[in-house]
Amino acid sequence: MIPQNIVFIGAGNMARALIAGLRRQGIAGEQIQVHAPSSAHRDALAEEFGIRSLAATAQSLPANSVVIYAAKPKQISAVLALWRQAFADAGVLFLSVAAGIDSARIAAELNPGSAIVRGMPNTPAQVGAGATALYARDSVSAAQRQTAGFIMSAVGEIYWLSDESLMDAVTALSGSGPAYVLLFLEALEDAAVLQGLDRATARALALQTVLGTAQMAAASTLSPTALRHQVTSPGGTTAAGLAVWEEHLRPLAQRALAAAAERSRALGSPEKDIP
Ligand SMILES: NC(=O)C1=CN([C@@H]2O[C@H](COP(=O)(O)OP(=O)(O)OC[C@H]3O[C@@H](n4cnc5c(N)ncnc54)[C@H](OP(=O)(O)O)[C@@H]3O)[C@@H](O)[C@H]2O)C=CC1
């Protein structure tokens, strides 16, 4: 179901990516509103995408509105307290992309019967290549589920979860993942410069290698392991490089995802002091 009125709370990176995607999908500018404390930020989005800038907290919203929470996790309680009245309409679908904040907490602070979908997108959404995991509470109707899927599909692939507790792992993998891949790119580039390549060539080759490999893996029916074996000649260069990666990479990946998932759980805990 195509939403008629979409309100963004937050005018940062994720809001911008989603608004761009929705406009690409043909959602009219007047159907989208954005609210954030900084008038400069929300007005800039309004101008760029032809949407409406919402200065004050709305007291009521049209039926079947979708509210997309795209401000920081630590602001969610204050925002819910301010907007609670406007969300009281049973038809409002609340879609939160805040890391760590589970839907039970949102329901407790909003209204136990509220229709709430939790999503975890990632920044490749900026170019329509995002990966978003979604979880819907029981109170979400089939039409609302479809609406949430439509919105997040505007910026890439969607994956529905039936167990919300997996959202911390998803956040650690695909939510934070673009930063890991970018760090990997930086590390490859620096290492290639150490081997004598100029920086521009090192950057271009590293980027095309990661991009091409991801495209190859996505197009193939073979597993990553099988594809890796195709690159690895016995006694060759790849085997020599892989021996070094294998020493550290898997334990590092496990520690990194465990740390990120733990942080996701901490962000969701109102008792913890979140910086
Ligand atoms: N960045 C990422 O890779 C991902 C982020 N997320 C989640 O998305 C959410 C947004 O992240 P991101 O876009 O990166 O953050 P940004 O810092 O880019 O944007 C946050 C926005 O929230 C606004 N804001 C702050 N306080 C309030 C308030 N009281 N009411 C309304 N809006 C407010 C800010 O306003 P102002 O413009 O006035 O400063 C800003 O526009 C977070 O919850 C994050 O966990 C999820 C997946 C990936």
Ligand SMILES: O=C(O)[C@@H]1CCC=N1
């Ligand atoms: O770092 C964060 O907390 C957010 C959530 C996932 C990606 N960025």
